[in-house]
Amino acid sequence: MTSIWRYQADIPPTLIVLGVLGVQLWAVFSLESLTAVFTVAGILLLFSACPGAISHNHHHCNTFRPRWMNRVYEVILFLETGIPPFGWTLHHNLGHHKHYLHPPDDPSGWQNPDGSTMNRIKYDLYNAARVYPEIIRIGRSRPRLLRRFLTGTAVSLTVLGALIALRPLPALIIFVLPMPIMLVGLLDNTFQQHQDLETRSDYTASRNTTNRLYNLISWNLGYHTAHHLYPSVHWSRLPELHEQIRDRIPDHLVGDSVLLSNCGQSGGLDLPRMRMPRVRPSARQQA
Secondary structure, eight states: OOOSBSSGGGHHHHHHHHHHHHHHHHHHHHOOOHHHHHHHHHHHHHTTHHHHHHHHHHHHSOSBSSHHHHHHHHHHHHHHHSOOTTHIIIIIIIIIHHHTTSGGGOTTOOBOTTSOBOOHHHHHHHHHHTHHHHHHHHHHTOHHHHHHHHHHHHHHHHHHHHHHHHSHHHHIIIIITHHHHHHHHHHHHHHHHHTTOOOSSTTSSOOEEOOHHHHHHHTSTTOHHHHHHSTTSOGGGHHHHHHHHGGGSOGGGEEOOSOGGGSOOOTTOOOOOOOOOOOOOOSOOOO
16 A cells, blocks of 8 residues: 655654644633643744744645645644745745845845845844735746645635634634744744855855754754755755765854854855755645
8 A cells, every 4th residue: 555645754743743733622622721721822832843844844845645635734734833835835945945045035035135134033023024925926926826825825714714713712822823923933943044144155055953953853954055955855865965965064054053053154255156956946846
């Protein structure tokens, strides 16, 4: 019997996503105390980096073989992260990955209009406010994807609306309240990965960490240079790819800390723009 998963490594992330959904539904429909509901929401928020990274990886390389399962999975991921189906595809795959070496064109760019580095708080709030306008802007050149995004968003909001109608206050606390916090947190992580780095080379534009805890929580996104060189390669292969390119990455951009900020700044490197053959960030890295 053929597995429903494209990669067996995606079984644990799937179980985590389903487990989080189970806790969310239990809290919404079983807890009567608002204090208890807020407590569960806070605990889930502390754990949110894990489903956030799972959602990111899924939109680069879909989890399931059947398409309908991927679409259902994306609605569940929306309930846990606030990112609608195909939102990652448009904003992140076709926006950030395509333009991260030229921050002015990056929908998650870290530079001010004058080329200076944005303040971290300004970056988080400014880019959070323009996520959906940027999705629509990018989607205008990809009308088919934009239609899928709008359809997926409508389905996701319908499911969320039904949950709110059934249990208004608990559903708002468990599902809706964490969503803007999640969005800012995901953007803040992007800032840490790229802020103030040399953008003339793929090898100097990202911070990396080999820390086991970071890569356990983020599903190997600590190997960020490899991820940008090969954006549609499955997350389980990133450590191997990192080792293959390690000698091209400056030492100060590879750390062993759970905090990306412990990796150094650009260091005034004067390197030629070098690229390895890489997988292009395609519009459809989903089945």
